[in-house]
Amino acid sequence: xxxxxxxxxxxxxxxxxxxxxxxxxxxxxxxxxxxxxxxxxxxxxxxxxxxxxxxxxxxxxxxxxxxxxxxxxxxxxxxxxxxxxxxxxxxxxxxxxxxxxxxxxxxxxxxxxxxxxxxxxxxxxxxxxxxxxxxxxxxxxxxxxxxxxxxxxxxxxxxxxxxxxxxxxxxxxxxxxxxxxxxxxxxxxxxxxxxxxxxxxxxxxxxxxxxxxxxxxxxxxxxxxxxxxxxxxxxxxxxxxxxxxxxxxxxxxxxxxxxxxxxxxxxxxxxxxxxxxxxxxxxxxxxxxxxxxxxxxxxxxxxxxxxxxxxxxxxxxxxxxxxxxxxxxxxxxxxxxxxxxxxxxxxxxxxxxxxxxxxxxxxxxxxxxxxxxxxxxxxxxxxxxxxxxxxxxxxxxxxxxxxxxxxxxxxxxxxxxx
Numbered sequence: 001x002x003x004x005x006x007x008x009x010x011x012x013x014x015x016x017x018x019x020x021x022x023x024x025x026x027x028x029x030x031x032x033x034x035x036x037x038x039x040x041x042x043x044x045x046x047x048x049x050x051x052x053x054x055x056x057x058x059x060x061x062x063x064x065x066x067x068x069x070x071x072x073x074x075x076x077x078x079x080x081x082x083x084x085x086x087x088x089x090x091x092x093x094x095x096x097x098x099x100x101x102x103x104x105x106x107x108x109x110x111x112x113x114x115x116x117x118x119x120x121x122x123x124x125x126x127x128x129x130x131x132x133x134x135x136x137x138x139x140x141x142x143x144x145x146x147x148x149x150x151x152x153x154x155x156x157x158x159x160x161x162x163x164x165x166x167x168x169x170x171x172x173x174x175x176x177x178x179x180x181x182x183x184x185x186x187x188x189x190x191x192x193x194x195x196x197x198x199x200x201x202x203x204x205x206x207x208x209x210x211x212x213x214x215x216x217x218x219x220x221x222x223x224x225x226x227x228x229x230x231x232x233x234x235x236x237x238x239x240x241x242x243x244x245x246x247x248x249x250x251x252x253x254x255x256x257x258x259x260x261x262x263x264x265x266x267x268x269x270x271x272x273x274x275x276x277x278x279x280x281x282x283x284x285x286x287x288x289x290x291x292x293x294x295x296x297x298x299x300x301x302x303x304x305x306x307x308x309x310x311x312x313x314x315x316x317x318x319x320x321x322x323x324x325x326x327x328x329x330x331x332x333x334x335x336x337x338x339x340x341x342x343x344x345x346x347x348x349x350x351x352x353x354x355x356x357x358x359x360x361x362x363x364x365x366x367x368x369x370x371x372x373x374x375x376x377x378x379x380x381x382x383x384x385x386x387x388x389x390x391x392x393x394x395x396x397x398x399x400x401x402x403x404x405x406x407x408x409x410x411x412x413x414x415x416x417x418x
Contacts, residue, residue, distance in 0.1 A: 001041050001042065001139065001142050001144065001146055001196050001278075001279050001280075002038065002039060002040050002041045002042075002276065002277070002278055002279075003040070003041065003042045003043075003044060003146075003196075003198070003236065003238075003276070003277045003279060004031075004034065004035055004038075004040045004042070004043045004044070004274055004275070004276050004277075005044045005046065005200075005236075005238040005255065005257045005274060005275040005276075005277070006031065006043070006044070006045055006046070006257050006260065006274045006275075007045060007046035007047055007048065007083075007202070007238070007239070007240030007241075007256070007257050007258070007259070008046075008047070008048045008083070008240055008241065008242075008243055008257075008258065008259035008260070009024070009027070009045070009048065009049050009050075009063075009259070009260060010048055010049075010050065010051040010085065010259060010261075010263060011024055011049060011050050011051065011055060011059035011060075011062055011063055012050055012051045012052060012055040012056050012058075012059035013051035013263055015262075015263060015264070015323060015350060016323075016325075016350040016351045017350075018323070018350055020261060021058060021062075023261055023294060023295045023296060024059075024062060024260075024261065025062060026294035026295070027260045027261065027292065027294045027295060028062060028065065028066045028069070029294070030292060030293065030294040031066070031070070031260070031274065032066070032069040032070055034274065034276075034290055035070055035072075035076065036072070038276060038290075040076060040276070041076060041077065041139045041141075041142055042076065042077040042078070042079065042137065042139060042146060043070050043076065043077070043078045043079070044079050044148075044198070044200050044238045045078070045079065045080040045081070045240075046081060046083070046200050046201065046202055046238050046239055046240030046257070047081050047082055047083025047084070047085075047086065047152065047153060047201075047202030047240035047241065048083030048084065048085045048086060048202065048240055048241070049063055049080065049082075049083070049086055049091060050063070050085060050086055050087075050090070051085055052085060053085070053086070053087035053090070054087070055090075060090075064094070067080070067098065067101075067103055068101075071101045071102055071103050071125075073101070074100070074101040074102045074124040074125055075102070075123065075124065075125065075139075075140055076102065076125065076139070077102050077103075077104075077125045077137050077139050077146075078102065078103045078104070079103075079104045079106075079137075079148060079150055079200065080103070080104065080105050080106070081106050081107075081150050081151070081152040081153075081200060081201070081202060081240075082106065082107045082108070082152040082153055082202070083152070083153050083202040083240050083241060084153045084155070084202065084241065086107070086153075087107075088107025088108045088152065088158065089107055090107075091105055091106070091107045091152075092105045092106060092107035092108075092111065093105075095113070095114060096114065099113065099114040099116070099127065101125075102124060102125025102126075102139075104127065104135065104137075104150065106133075106150050106152050107152055108152055108158050109133060109151050109152050109153075109154045109158055109159050109183075110132040110133055110159070110160070111132065111133070111152070112130055112131050112132045112133075112135075113127055113130050113135045113150075114127065115127045115128070115129065115130055115135075116128070122140060123140050124140065125137065125138065125139055125140065126138045128145065133149060133150060133151055133183075133187055134147065134148065134149050134150065134187050134190050135147075135148055135150070136148075136190075136195070144194060144195060144196060144280070144281050145195050145196070146195060146196040146197075146198055146279075147190050147191050147192065147195045147196070147197050147198070148198045148199075148200065149184065149187045149188065149190075149198070149199045149200070149201075149234075150200050150201075151180075151183070151184070151187075151199070151200070151201040151202075151203075152201070152202060153201075153202040153203065153241075154180060154183075154201065154203060155223065156176075159179075161179070173223075173224060176223055176224075176225070177206075177224065177225045177226045177229055178229075180203070180225045180229045181225075181226070181228065181229035184199065184229055184230060184231055185231055188231040188233050188234065191231075191233045191234070192281075193281060193282060194281050195281055196235055196279040196280070196281055197233055197234050197235045197281075198234065198235060198236055198237075198238065198279075199230060199231075199234045199236070199237045199238070199252075200237070200238040200239070200240075201237075201238075201239060201240070202239070202240040202241050203223070203224075203225050203239065203241060204223060204224045204225065204241055204242070205224065205225050205226075205227060205239060205248055205254070206224050206225065206226055206227065207227060207248050208242045208244075208246060208248060208256060209242065209244050209246055210242060210244075211242075211243050211244055211264060211266040211267050211270075212264040212265075212266035212267075227248060227249050227254065230249070230252050230254060231252070232251060232252055233252075234252040235252065235253070235279050235281075235285050236252065236253050236255070236277055236279065236285050237249075237252055237253065237254040237255070238255065238257070238275075239254065239255060239256045239257075240256070240257070241256070242256045242258065243258050243259040243262075243263060243267060243270075244256065244258050244267070244270060245257060245258035245270070245271070245272070245273050245275075245289065246258070253277075253285050253287065255275055255287075257273065257274055257275045258270070258272060258273065259272065260272050260274070260292055260294070260295060261295040262295065262297070262298040262323075265298055265300055265325040265351065267298055268297075268298040268299055268300045268325070269297075269298075269299075270298075271291050272291070272292045272295055273289050273290055273291045273292055274289075274290050274292065275287060275288075275289060275290075276288045276289075276290055296321055296322055296323050297319070297321065297322045297323075298322060298323050298324075298325070299319040299322040299323070299324050299325070300324075300325045300327070301313065301318075301319075301324055301325070301326045301327065302327045302329070303326065303327065303328050303329060304329045305329075306328070306329070306330065307328070307334075307338065307342055310326065310328070310342065310345065311345070314345060314346055319348070322348060323348060323350050324346070324348045324349050324350065325350065325351040325352075325353070326349055326351065326352045326353070327353045327355055328342070328352060328353065328354050328355065329355045330354055330355070330356060331356070334354065336393075378402075378406050379399060379402065379403060379406075382394070382399070382402050383399070386398075
């Protein structure tokens with residue numbers, strides 16, 4: 001059985017205000033092409049389909065289009081679970097219709113999928129049996145079936161369990177991890193030696209590397225899960241939540257597929273991918289990382305030599321296909337018109353940060369500066385301080401506020417307010 005693992009699509013998400021719809025549409029096209037060209041039998045989508053509980057209409061349309069194309073008219077299994085960004089009811093809304101095409105949609109941890117009607121032809125994907133959080137899937141042309149434990153984002157609220165009332169943070173973390181371990185151990189009783197045994201969930205597993213683009217699902221680690229929670233009978237554990245592609249364990253094989261697009265500049269330099277596995281009961285899984293080409297890479301530029309250095313990099317075509325976060329180091333103010341010119345140099349710039357750098361001066365220059373500063377008014381000193389810190393001139397409202405504060409301070413010192 002050939003399985004494709006992906007997660008964290010985050011349809012509807014922006015990057016520094018920039019719409020990613022075109023890249024997300026390109027990802028769906030690339031993913032469907034991979035599934036078709038590689039003859040994939042089952043696609044696992046491990047949560048965070050959307051970026052919010054109320055996604056834009058086009059994001060929902062794109063998701064349903066992806067499901068329809070991936071299912072191959074009911075000949076390929078597709079399993080989707082809700083992540084912490086998703087509204088469970090929205091993810092599972094189409095389940096009564098979707099299961100007829102071999103698509104399983106689960107919103108809450110203890111939901112059971114629809115089983116296939118007895119008269120469904122053998123040329124269609126079938127759910128032979130199942131219960132809360134598990135089912136057995138048969139795919140046409142594959143000699144063996146898959147038993148899948150599917151556990152959508154298991155928060156206390158979504159589990160509908162109060163794991164603790166008065167635990168310390170450390171006790172809470174241990175209690176939550178043990179609860180997930182017990183739940184998976186119980187569900188793994190459905191695994192058999194003649195089936196491909198899979199677990200999919202959306203959670204934070206200890207040892208995983210985070211980035212800035214994930215919405216935290218634990219406070220101080222209280223909702224993190226130990227690797228020991230996963231039973232060794234599992235052939236593969238497909239995880240969602242962390243956006244970096246990473247393997248956490250070999251036995252069982254535990255992986256985050258990562259997100260298909262970079263959703264913050266903390267992911268600059270990361271390669272985005274999906275994970276493909278060839279699985280046979282009783283044999284070690286054979287995995288392949290398929291790197292994606294549909295999204296634009298993210299790059300961070302640190303220009304320590306001013307705007308001229310930025311102009312040079314653009315002329316050289318550096319990171320020509322990337323979204324760019326620019327850190328510009330300046331030792332003096334930047335004229336507003338010059339800064340606007342910088343922003344218009346390339347539509348690749350999504351974020352520009354100015355870093356004020358103190359220029360080195362000689363002892364003679366330092367004394368000269370001290371004398372000059374001694375002759376400056378408080379307002380002039382404030383202007384210089386602001387320009388050096390912010391890289392731009394303060395507006396007049398800020399100057400007026402500073403002046404009023406100075407007047408009040410002087411009045412206090414002179415007893416004028418007593």
